[in-house]
Amino acid sequence: MGNASSIEPTKTVFLDIDGKKEKIMFSRHCGSRDIHDLIAHAAGVSRYAEISLRDSTGAFVSLNPTMPINTQSSPYKVTSKEPSPTTGDGEVFTQVLSQVASQFNKVFKVEEMKTDIATRLSALERKMELEGLKAVEIEKCKRDISDIKDQIWNAQKKFVDFNRLSRDTHIMNRKQTLSTYRKYTLSQETIEYLKQPTFDIWHWEPNEMLSLLEHMFHELGLVAEFNINPITLKRFFLCVQENYRNNPFHNFRHCFCVTQMMYGMIHLCHLWEVMTREDLGILMTACVCHDLDHPGYNNTYQINARTELAIRYNDISPLENHHCAVAFKILSNPECNIFANVDKDTFKRIRAGITMLILATDMARHGEIMDNFKMKLEPEFDYKNKDSLDTLKMVLIKCCDISNEVRPMEVSEPWVDCLLEEYFNQSDREKMEGLPVAPFMDRDKVTKPTAQIGFIKFVLIPMFETVAKLFPVIDSTMVEPLRIARDRYEDMKEKNSMPPPPSQNNKKKTVTEK
Structure with missing residues (x-):
């Protein structure tokens, strides 16, 4: 397939649920969670149940809109398992936490409840005595209410330990996750779609993204090149996922998004022909x-707020240096070291290369890197020159890091909302702390079109046009979508700036005044 448009508008998938044949239909606009809930409903289990599908060969099938189509004679075998307190996966655990959290208000009012019960007990005792009830009945009531007090106290004690218990359970779940992190069966449609810049990254659940990353490393021959133990590769990706924070923008999905775009550019530009x-x-x-471990506040904030990261790295790309440090901390763990089987000289080159590329993602260095790249293009780019090749690699990771607007509007626009949310969080904090606020981050000054127009016109289009000089295919597949995005945001800005039409009331008032 060439692009997302080849995905069928509606799919029918046949299921075998405990010997009963069922079928479900869904559109390509459904998410994985929607399909999960649809199957859960068909199976008569709760939406929190763990659902898995196997094909006729026993291989697991990914629950997503691009799952392979089957037939009525070869349905997918459905297995479901309701969550338990100790074996639920990360999503179920999150659901349980949300339910437990809803009880916090009650927990925080334990003392108030105890006082209220004591008051009601005294009133009950007086009432009983006035009504001439037997002492034994009064004592029974006292014991009942005392039991209630004990239950409340025990609940309070449990919630005091809540953070410790939740953390321990979280660690336990992560250990268990490796056994449930499956190698999904990917359809040929998904395999080809994964190579496209139009790939819709919003359809995929975290475990599915892990499997897609794993597929990329296998398909590119990297597992064979570095002699990577497949289990070590799984552990590496799990540990990476664990070390991305739940920021609106700089999160694990963004990591997957950037990696998928690089995978797409490798295939689009046939980079294996000019690189090792x-x-x-x-x-x-x-x-x-x-x-890795992005805190959700950029380098400007780190430096102005004199954070620990800024002090540690002397205000020089504090975040990017931190990302590198966390990456090699993960790789220092033998269970996660995907480069454990390469020789020392190779690892030294790998470490230097990864560090160089991550540091290149600091936008403060954008002008310097692009000027250097333009010089390397003249009169002719020399792929055999290490400095030239390093500069090309830096430009490629920069392209991928800020490539959202290359994607179709329905994929790219939600990222703008995520980025603005993160910007607004930072500017709100900067205002509270009395720090300088960048206008493009100020919720009182920026709009979606104003945030994007300048960035697309003066950063993205010039950068991708420069890369297109080396790889002409980039112009139609990436530069053209950027021009379309620029025009769309300019139209949006123009519409937003137009004064509203006068209401009928205003018209009547104008006539009367005349």
């Missing part, structure tokens, strides 16, 4: 690790 497999491995691994 080692180079491709460095590019892909740098993308995976490029924003």
Whole structure:
């Protein structure tokens, strides 16, 4: 397939649920969670149940809109398992936490409840005595209410330990996750779609993104190149995922998004013809690790607020240096070290290459890197020159890092909302702390079109046009979508700036005044 438009508008999938034949229909606009809930309903289990599908060969099938189509004679076998307190996966655990959290208000009022019960007990005792009830009945009531007090106290004690218990359970779940992190069966449609810049990254659940990353490393020959133990690769991706924070923008989905775009550019530009497999491995691994443990506040904030990161790295690319440090901390763990089987000299090159690329994602260095790249293009780019090749790799990771507007509007626009949310969080904090606020982050000054127009016109289009001089295919597949995005936002800005039409009341008032 060439692009997303080849995905069928509606799919029918046949299921075998405990010997009963069922079928479900869904559109390509459904998310994985929608399909999960649809199957859960068909199976008569709760939406929190763990659902898995196997094909006729026993292989797991991914629950997503691009799952392979089957037939009525070869239905997918459905297995469901309701969550338990100790074996639920991360999503179920999150659901349980949300339910427990809803009880916090009650917990925080325990003392108030105790006082209220004591008051009611005294009133009840007086009432009983006035009504001449037997002492034994009064004592029974006292014991009943005392039991209630004990239950409340025990609940309070449990909630005091809530953070510790939840953390321990979280760690336990992560250990268990490896056994449930499956190698999904990907349809040929998904395999080809994954190579496209139009790939819709919003359809995929975290475990599915892990499997897609795993597929990329296998398909590019990186597992063979570096002699990576497949289980170590799984552990590496799990640990990376665990070390991305739940920020509106700089999160694990962004990491996947950047890595998928690099994978797409490798195939689009046939980079294996001008680079070694080692180079491709460095590019892909740098993308995976490029924003590890991002705190959601940019370098400007780190420096102005004099944070620990800014002090540690002397105000020089504090976040990017931190991302590198976290990446190699993960790789220092033998269970996660995907480069454990390469020799020392190779690892030294890999470490230097990944560090160089992650540091290149600091936008403060954008002008310097692009000027250097333009010089390398004249009169002719020399792929055999290490400095030239390094500069090309830096430009490629920069392209992928800020490539959202290359994607179709329905994929790119939600990212703008995520980015603005993160910007507004930072500017609100800067205002509270008395720090300088960038106008493009101020919720009182910026709009979606004003945030994007300048960035697309003066950063994205010039950068991708420059890369297109080396790889002409980039112009139609990436530069043209950027021009369309620019025009769309300019139209949006123009519409937003137009004064509203006068209301009928205003018209009547004008006539009367005349």
